[in-house]
Amino acid sequence: MKILTVAGTRPQLVKVAPVSRELRKHAKEILVNTGQHYDYNMAGIFFEELNIPKPDYDLGIGSASHGKQTGEMLKMIEEVILKENPNAVLVYGDTNSTLAGALAASKLHIPLIHIEAGLRSFNKNMPEEINRILTDHVSSLLFPPTETAAENLKQENITENVVKIGDVMYDAVLYNTAIAEEKYHLEEFGVREKEYILATIHRAENTDSKDKLTAIFQAFAKLDEKVLLPLHPRTKHKLQEYGMGNLLDGAANIRVIEPVSYLEMLLLEKKAKAIVTDSGGVQKEAYFAKVPCLTLRPETEWVETVDVGCNRLVDPLEEDLAAIIQEFQPADYSKQLYGDGKASEKISREIIKFFEKEAACVL
CATH class of the missing domain: 3.40.50.2000 (Glycogen Phosphorylase B;)
Structure with missing residues (x-):
């Protein structure tokens, strides 16, 4: 099984690190770095510190307006997908890299996996809000990190293949x-x-x-x-x-x-x-x-x-x-809001289960 992961900002790279460690135990991962965070201190050093595998494709998109940046990413990610022919595309969060990966996968009828699905600020003036909503609605397998995120998806009639799993950022911390x-x-x-x-x-x-x-x-x-x-x-x-x-x-x-x-x-x-x-x-x-x-x-x-x-x-x-x-005096830090620190392991297992189920349906 081959999974093509699209990332490009420092928060996404933080999440890539624990998930890739687990995912590569069971599947071949192709890592695409869009270069959305192009400054070395903003993102480049993350690959060294977190022992993230060297990207198979480094697109080097850099800074631009939202439309231009997303369009350039979409074009180049589509080329990578056509070349690699993955079983699925995996994206994180709500950036332009996320949206470009989601659109490319959707247009090519490749299953899309969204980690950090279901987050909502309910402020559509935020470009991130548009990115996450559109990505969720074309995803095949969705991993909301919290009960609130899962409920947000339910309110938008997204209920199939939704698995509340915890937050991979907690794993990383x-x-x-x-x-x-x-x-x-x-x-x-x-x-x-x-x-x-x-x-x-x-x-x-x-x-x-x-x-x-x-x-x-x-x-x-x-x-x-x-x-x-x-x-x-x-x-x-x-x-x-x-x-x-x-x-x-x-x-x-x-x-x-x-x-x-x-x-x-x-x-x-x-x-x-x-x-x-x-x-x-x-x-x-x-x-x-x-x-x-x-x-x-x-x-x-x-x-x-x-x-x-x-x-x-x-x-x-x-x-x-x-x-x-x-x-400001905080109240209570004792509640386990974001899982048990094993979200990455569970995500890897759920991806395998999803494709085993898909294969069984074909047979």
Whole structure:
């Protein structure tokens, strides 16, 4: 059996690592890296740190508008599928790489497997929301990570071959946290344990608004704690475009660093006093690390973290972000929201079962 996996961003590569380890015990995997995250620090180093197999195809798409980027990926992924003739195409999450892989498989009548199916923000202004909805509706085998995600699929009349399995990101965190603590140390980043706020800002809804970025950084500057900010290329570009360098220069407590590797990020998350983010994956990793999380978005796909009181949505234009960071006290980290850390093993077994069933039906 041959599975063609399509990935291209750093969160997807984190998920590829544990799933590929298990999948390759039972099947031949062809790995396609679209290059959606084209910066070495953003994605390239992940292959080394996580021992991800070298991609069989490195498409090198890079940055572009949504339409152009997705179109280029679709064209090149289709060529790979026609050449390799896989039994299935496997995609992760909700990026342009996900959508391109899904469309290519669907057009060529190749079964599509979607890991992280059923997530919904219910905000169609987010390109990720469109990507995940379209991908789910052309998928043949769907793996929602939570009960909420499975229920979302049911509400959209997607009920066949839906298997709630847990979250592969939890698998990755359990496997890699000890490695991260052994390899890296906080002294390298100029911070001390539980004496800094870790911040990641990159979503267009924040970076494309000068008012929002100003409010966010003004809130950071009010804090007594040091704010450690691995600066995303998009955010860096926008800060330069808006002429906000003076705001950063005037805030002695904001420490800007280059984007960090996955292992470095795990260490920084675990040792932080709190995390402020607009990332989806970081919200979950904060929960795994038992660290308070403030999410700078009006909604989240990971509603469970909010429901148990460990994550809080914040509007930096309408609320006092600095005060909320200081006052927020999480409730309960004890609930097993995202499975038992063995999702990758279960996904591999379910894929084998799916194709054995398909083969039996043909016979």
